[in-house]
Amino acid sequence: MAKKSSRDRLSNEVNAGSMADIAFLLLIFFLVTTTIVEDKGVLVRLPPWSEEEPDVLKFNKRNVYSILVNANNDLLVRGEPSDVESLKDDIKEFIMNPKKREDYAESSKDAIVSFKNDRGTEYEKYLEVYNEVMAAYNELRDEVANSKFGKDYEFLDKNQRNEVKEIVPMKLSEAEPTSFGEE
Amino acid sequence: MSKFEKKRGKSSPAISTASLPDIIFMLLFFFMMVTVMRDSSLKVSVVTPSATELTKLEKKSLVNYLYIGKPTAEYVPEAGNKSRLQLGDKFADTDDIPLFLENHRQKVDERQRGLITSSLRVDKATTMGIVGDVKTALRKSGQYKVNYSAKKRAE
Structure with a gap:
């Protein structure tokens, strides 16, 4: 009788009841030490640094779309007060110039968007304007890609992308900020 | 029964x-x-703005983070209440950026060094002055790929 019970004990399984607790401990450890980062953002390529001021005068005035954002977060677009909402459509029309207006870009290849801000400009406003410019270019590239290849820009292969890029090159120039309204 | x-x-x-x-x-x-391991605790408060034209950052090992924002309440006596730059886990000036970038570059495989992206996590209420200084420092040290961290904007 006693023999039988000891053999029974040998054949017993390891108790897995505490496994859940151990897993819970690990889970809680990872919850505490890690973060879910939203790793998204507006990707920008900065120009190389050069000491001398870029020569703005060499461009034809009609090809330059100047945006100024001052320390009060007001916009001045080509000498006229403006707002962010109308910016995207305005830039698109400026670049493509479908009505062949005299004061808009000669062709999409020549168009330049120039962007200047004060040191006191809020970062949120800056990024909002930047985002609108990017959106205008992205939409134009999509339109060109659709009419040429029948697909959105992001689905094109490398050669097709370069072809579209040649038609709508992204020329965005950022001037050094003027020192107004530093906190 | x-x-x-x-x-x-x-x-x-x-x-x-x-x-x-x-x-x-x-x-x-x-x-x-x-999730990712928390590498540095934030000493500045950063609320990123929202945007629509977003790109996802692919490889974590090729990204270095620069935080700009106002110091949180417990660090105000040490760092003041103006917007500051944080590199790694300490406050820094724009002069420290080249060294910071170089330290990160050393950790990356040589063939992939051209793909390094700097993620600028900037608080939306920050003024452009300090951001412009940081941008200039990045350009001077040859780091041209920059990602302005932002949230997806609901349309």
Whole structure:
């Protein structure tokens, strides 16, 4: 009788009841030490640094779309007060110039968007304007890609992308900020 | 009578908890996949602005983070209440950026050094002055790929 019970004990399984607790401990450890980062953002390529001021005068005035954002977060677009909402459509029309207006870009290849801000400009406003410019270019590239290849820009292969890029090159120039309204 | 007893006898076994560890492990692996180890605790408060034209940062090892924002309440005596730059886990000036970039560059495989991206996590209320200085410092040290961290804007 006693023999039988000891053999029974040998054949017993390891108790897995505490496994859940151990897993819970690990889970809680990872919850505490890690973060879910939203790793998204507006990707920008900065120009190389050069000491001398870029020569703005060499461009034809009609090809330059100047945006100024001052320390009060007001916009001045080509000498006229403006707002962010109308910016995207305005830039698109400026670049493509479908009505062949005299004061808009000669062709999409020549168009330049120039962007200047004060040191006191809020970062949120800056990024909002930047985002609108990017959106205008992205939409134009999509339109060109659709009419040429029948697909959105992001689905094109490398050669097709370069072809579209040649038609709508992204020329965005950022001037050094003027020192107004530093906190 | 006998019918009742039989039924009660059958329904009595407890629910098996044998699969509970597996479920918890699944949760554990899920969290291990979607999260990243916290590398530096933030000393500045950063609320990123929202935008629509977003690009996802692909490889974590090729990204270095620069934080700009107002110091949180406990660091105000040390760092003041103006917007500051944080590199790694300490406050820094724009002069420290080249060294910071170089330290990160050393850790990256040589062939991939051209793909390094700087993620600027800037608080939305920051003024452009300090951001412009940081941008100039980045350009001077040859780091041209920059990502302005932002949230997806609901349209």
